[in-house]
Amino acid sequence: MSDEAHSKDDLRAVEAVLFAADTPLSVKEITGYVGDQADIKALLEELAEHYADRGIRLVNNGGLWHFQTAPDLAHLLRQERESVRKLSRAATETLAIIAYHEPVSRAEIESIRGVQTSKGTLDVLMELEWIRPAGRRETPGRPLIYATTSEFLVHFGLGSRRDLPGIADLRAAGLLDPVDVAMEQAMGEGQSDDDRDDQKAAASDAYEDSVAEMPDNP
Amino acid sequence: MSDEAHSKDDLRAVEAVLFAADTPLSVKEITGYVGDQADIKALLEELAEHYADRGIRLVNNGGLWHFQTAPDLAHLLRQERESVRKLSRAATETLAIIAYHEPVSRAEIESIRGVQTSKGTLDVLMELEWIRPAGRRETPGRPLIYATTSEFLVHFGLGSRRDLPGIADLRAAGLLDPVDVAMEQAMGEGQSDDDRDDQKAAASDAYEDSVAEMPDNP
Amino acid sequence: MSESETDTPDIDDAAWEAEAPPRRLAENEPEQLQIDVEGWEGPLDVLLSLARNQKVDLMEISILELVRQYLDFINNAEALKLELAADYLVMAAWLTYLKSALLLPKDPEVDPSPEELALQLQLRLQRLQAMRESGARLMARDRLGRDVFARGAPEGLKQLTETRWTASLYDLMQGYADVKMRTAPAVHIVQTRPVMALEEALQRVSNLVGAALDWTELSTFLPPEFHGQLRRSAMASSFAAVLELARNGRVDLRQEETFGPLQLRARSEAVT
Numbered sequence: 133m134s135d136e137a138h139s140k141d142d143l144r145a146v147e148a149v150l151f152a153a154d155t156p157l158s159v160k161e162i163t164g165y166v167g168d169q170a171d172i173k174a175l176l177e178e179l180a181e182h183y184a185d186r187g188i189r190l191v192n193n194g195g196l197w198h199f200q201t202a203p204d205l206a207h208l209l210r211q212e213r214e215s216v217r218k219l220s221r222a223a224t225e226t227l228a229i230i231a232y233h234e235p236v237s238r239a240e241i242e243s244i245r246g247v248q249t250s251k252g253t254l255d256v257l258m259e260l261e262w263i264r265p266a267g268r269r270e271t272p273g274r275p276l277i278y279a280t281t282s283e284f285l286v287h288f289g290l291g292s293r294r295d296l297p298g299i300a301d302l303r304a305a306g307l308l309d310p311v312d313v314a315m316e317q318a319m320g321e322g323q324s325d326d327d328r329d330d331q332k333a334a335a336s337d338a339y340e341d342s343v344a345e346m347p348d349n350p
Numbered sequence: 351m352s353d354e355a356h357s358k359d360d361l362r363a364v365e366a367v368l369f370a371a372d373t374p375l376s377v378k379e380i381t382g383y384v385g386d387q388a389d390i391k392a393l394l395e396e397l398a399e400h401y402a403d404r405g406i407r408l409v410n411n412g413g414l415w416h417f418q419t420a421p422d423l424a425h426l427l428r429q430e431r432e433s434v435r436k437l438s439r440a441a442t443e444t445l446a447i448i449a450y451h452e453p454v455s456r457a458e459i460e461s462i463r464g465v466q467t468s469k470g471t472l473d474v475l476m477e478l479e480w481i482r483p484a485g486r487r488e489t490p491g492r493p494l495i496y497a498t499t500s501e502f503l504v505h506f507g508l509g510s511r512r513d514l515p516g517i518a519d520l521r522a523a524g525l526l527d528p529v530d531v532a533m534e535q536a537m538g539e540g541q542s543d544d545d546r547d548d549q550k551a552a553a554s555d556a557y558e559d560s561v562a563e564m565p566d567n568p
Numbered sequence: 569m570s571e572s573e574t575d576t577p578d579i580d581d582a583a584w585e586a587e588a589p590p591r592r593l594a595e596n597e598p599e600q601l602q603i604d605v606e607g608w609e610g611p612l613d614v615l616l617s618l619a620r621n622q623k624v625d626l627m628e629i630s631i632l633e634l635v636r637q638y639l640d641f642i643n644n645a646e647a648l649k650l651e652l653a654a655d656y657l658v659m660a661a662w663l664t665y666l667k668s669a670l671l672l673p674k675d676p677e678v679d680p681s682p683e684e685l686a687l688q689l690q691l692r693l694q695r696l697q698a699m700r701e702s703g704a705r706l707m708a709r710d711r712l713g714r715d716v717f718a719r720g721a722p723e724g725l726k727q728l729t730e731t732r733w734t735a736s737l738y739d740l741m742q743g744y745a746d747v748k749m750r751t752a753p754a755v756h757i758v759q760t761r762p763v764m765a766l767e768e769a770l771q772r773v774s775n776l777v778g779a780a781l782d783w784t785e786l787s788t789f790l791p792p793e794f795h796g797q798l799r800r801s802a803m804a805s806s807f808a809a810v811l812e813l814a815r816n817g818r819v820d821l822r823q824e825e826t827f828g829p830l831q832l833r834a835r836s837e838a839v840t
Contacts, residue, residue, distance in 0.1 A: 145426050147405030148419040152427050152723040165426050165725065187365030189716075201366040201717045203710035208363050208383050209370050209717055219707065221700075222609060228703030244695055246612030287712045297705035307698040311691045318687055372720035419723055428726045437735040439743070445735070446744035464751045478733055506737045515741050517748075525745035 142170035147179055156196035156286050194285035194292060203289075223253050227262060231284065231296055232308055235266040235277035243310075254278070262287065360388035365397055374414035441471050445480060448496050449514055453484040455493035472496065480505065611659035614641060616693050616700075626694045631686045635667040762798045764791075769805035770812060777819055783831040786810060 145166045150157060159172050166172065176197055180190040188199050201209055219227070226249060229241050242249055257263040266279035280293070290296060302308050306317065363384045368375060377390045384390065394415055398408040405420050419427060437445070447462050448454055460467050475481045484497035498511070508514060520526050608614050618637045619629045642660045645653070666689075669682035680688075710716050773789050790802045810832055813819045819832045 144403075144405035144420060145423055148423040149405075149426060149725065151406050151417070151719065152419050152725055154719075154722040154724050165429055185362075187362035187367075188369050199369070199719060200712060201370050202362060203716050205363055205366045206710065206715040209366060210714070221703075224703040224707055225609075225696075225699055228699045228706055231706065232699065232702055244692075244699060245609065246692065246696065247610035288706055288709045289712065289716065290709075296702070297709070298702060302698055302702070307695055311688060311695065314691045315684070315688060318691070319684065366717075370717035370720045416721070417719075427723060428728055431727060431729045432732050433729055434732050434734050437733045437739065439746075441733070442735050442739050442743035443747050446740045447747060449740065450744055462751065463747055474733060506735075506740060508737070515737075520741055520745045520748070523741065523745075525741060526748060 139170075139175070142166060143175050143178060146170070146172060146175045150179075150190065150197060150199055153198065156193065156198035156282075158195055159197075162197070191289065193290055194282040196282055196286060198286070219256075220253075222247075222249070223256055226253050227257055227280075230257075230263050230278050231280050231293065232299060232302065234279040234293070235269075237269055237275035237277050239275060240310075241278075260287075357388070357393070360384055361393050361396060364388070364390065364393045368397075368408065368415060368417055371416070374411065374416035376414055380415070437474075438471075440465075440467070441474050444471050445475055445498075445502075448475075448481050449498050449502070449511070452497040452511075453487075453495035455487055455495045457493060459496075611638075611656050612692065612696055614638065614656070615659075615689070616696055619693055620697070626697060627690055629690065629693075631689065632667060632670060635663040638663055762801070764794070764798065764802040764805045766805050766808055769802065770809040773806055773809045773813065774818070777813070777832060777834045781833075783822065783833050786830040786832060 146162055149162055149165045159176070162172050162176075163170075176190070176192070180192070183190045183199070187202055187205060189202050190197060190199055222245075225245055226241055229244050230236055233240065233244075238249055238254070254263070258265075260283075261281055262284040263278050264281050266277050268274040269277050284290075285292065293299070299308075306314050309317075364380055367380055367383045377394070380390050380394075381388075394408070394410070398410070401408045401417075405423055406417050407420050408415060408417055443463055444459055444467055447459050451458065451462065454462075456467060456472065472481070476483075478501075479499055480502040481496050482499050483494050485495055486492040487495050502508075503510065515523075517526070615634065615638060618641070619626055619634055621637075622629045622633065639660055642656060645656070666682060666685055669678070670686065674681075712718060772791070776789050777784075786806060787803070789806055790799060794802045807830070810819060810821065810830070814821050814832075818835060820835050822831050823829070824831075
């Protein structure tokens with residue numbers, strides 16, 4: 133901003149709007165309150181820097197900005213607060229699978245977990261607004277597919293899905309690939325051409341069907 | 351405080367506690383969170399000073415401390431949206447009658463319109479400052495009479511009431527053409543009866559059944 | 569697999585951590601298995617726990633050892649409820665097959681090979697393990713409302729919508745004209761419409777039908793110079809006229825199909 137005084141007022145305005153808001157706000161929403169004369173993004177960066185070492189932080193998760201207390205002060209604030217209810221292992225795993233693989237169908241979740249997913253598990257995650265139905269997969273049966281939400285990113289303090297813990301390593305190790313794709317890669321060398329073709333055909337089958345040799349598939 | 355580093359952490363703690371609190375807090379309550387090693391009062395003063403010229407203020411009301419947005423920015427926190435809507439048919443007609451016949455009483459408006467006029471219609475027009483009460487008619491009951499305002503002239507781009515298009519202008523614009531004639535013109539030769547029926551339906555919709563007797567009707 | 573096997577449909581049971589954590593395999597004492605199917609997330613979960621007890625990379629585990637431990641688990645599972653056990657037993661059967669296939673001399677005809685099946689099992693365990701660890705890491709993050717907190721008492725942002733009414737001069741003119749039109753005494757001038765009267769049609773058809781020798785379509789009797797409305801009127805009148813003539817026994821009528829053209833001819837006895 134060229135006009136220093138102007139910028140200062142806009143900075144205060146952005147600060148006040150974020151402070152008063154009861155939900156995280158997008159740049160567009162902030163612009164709606166502050167006006168489009170201001171370079172909101174630049175002001176947000178400036179504010180975030182100002183608050184970087186204070187008791188309050190300005191964070192951006194999935195494009196939504198909000199103030200929150202600094203994580204290192206958690207021990208002071210937690211005492212009288214109702215702690216967040218602990219999710220069951222089934223729900224935690226289901227959430228992780230959706231977050232790391234999204235969008236995924238229920239069958240794909242079940243293929244990884246090896247058990248059926250109760251409706252209740254997905255319901256709870258949807259009620260928490262951490263996951264949402266994200267259309268249908270254009271495969272036979274057109275199964276519903278799920279993805280995470282911006283509320284998910286906000287709750288877990290993730291700037292984007294790229295910030296999911298260890299996602300780059302998992303991807304590099306092929307651990308986010310379906311088993312049959314991994315099989316194909318593992319068996320790639322030393323196979324006859326015929327085998328390779330079979331393998332490919334298997335891999336191109338639907339995720340859940342291609343590992344039919346093993347029990348426990350839903 | 352002698353220990354600068356220590357004080358810095360306590361300052362951050364006080365800041366976070368006040369931020370996360372859902373009610374204003376007393377010094378004693380803050381001490382309960384932050385610990386009694388800190389000079390809470392001094393920290394509160396320091397914080398209040400830090401925020402003095404920012405978008406957020408730390409205020410002390412009767413010994414209870416809380417953050418609030420700076421008063422001079424309050425107007426930003428309300429986003430006023432203006433939606434422009436076309437005046438209703440009833441209000442437009444009422445306004446037109448007042449403009450052409452002023453001053454008129456409500457009963458006179460109703461008698462000209464041929465339908466009852468709700469109080470709300472006149473209220474809307476008065477709120478718009480397009481009409482005003484212009485005294486009472488010296489007839490039995492002394493009804494209130496209405497006239498247009500200078501704001502009315504400004505809005506409709508009229509220099510004076512004399513610039514209001516006259517009956518001749520309305521006729522020239524085709525607005526006073528009898529529907530029968532307009533119908534005959536609209537219907538060319540060789541049209542099927544079905545077409546005529548459609549015309550009729552359209553015409554009677556547009557004129558709200560006011561021209562119920564059509565030449566085609568028995 | 570039955571729905572009740574792992575996640576029961578009851579939300580509280582399924583999605584939230586139970587009060588008492590389910591019994592797990594003690595890390596170092598796989599021999600002291602306390603079998604409680606309710607605490608497990610299915611056979612794959614059991615296999616993963618057993619595999620992790622081998623304390624090696626999942627891709628290095630001994631499949632034979634894993635199979636042995638799993639079958640032990642099943643054999644010791646006296647409390648195993650039968651309806652819950654089906655999938656565990658299917659897995660046991662499959663693992664028994666895998667074990668024998670791995671131990672027997674290689675049969676090149678078998679596809680997929682036991683090694684491939686073993687690899688597939690390892691890959692699945694690896695993937696489940698990866699998601700389990702990721703879920704734990706996710707839950708351990710600084711979470712809003714648990715570790716970090718939003719503002720406790722936000723003032724809130726308000727959106728006020730103000731409606732501004734508007735109208736143009738044309739709207740005003742139109743409005744006034746509408747009132748005028750509606751309330752002005754309506755003068756209706758009924759225009760004379762060109763029609764062919766029934767008498768006229770009767771006359772014309774009676775004259776012409778004598779001249780026609782054979783079946784003739786009704787439309788040919790209409791005055792050829794009539795068009796549009798007038799022609800339709802003529803058709804209607806002529807139709808009525810023909811019905812009248814038929815009733816008097818002067819013409820015969822026929823129609824070859826429904827809605828087909830109406831044909832007529834003079835009745836012969838009337839002619840003779």
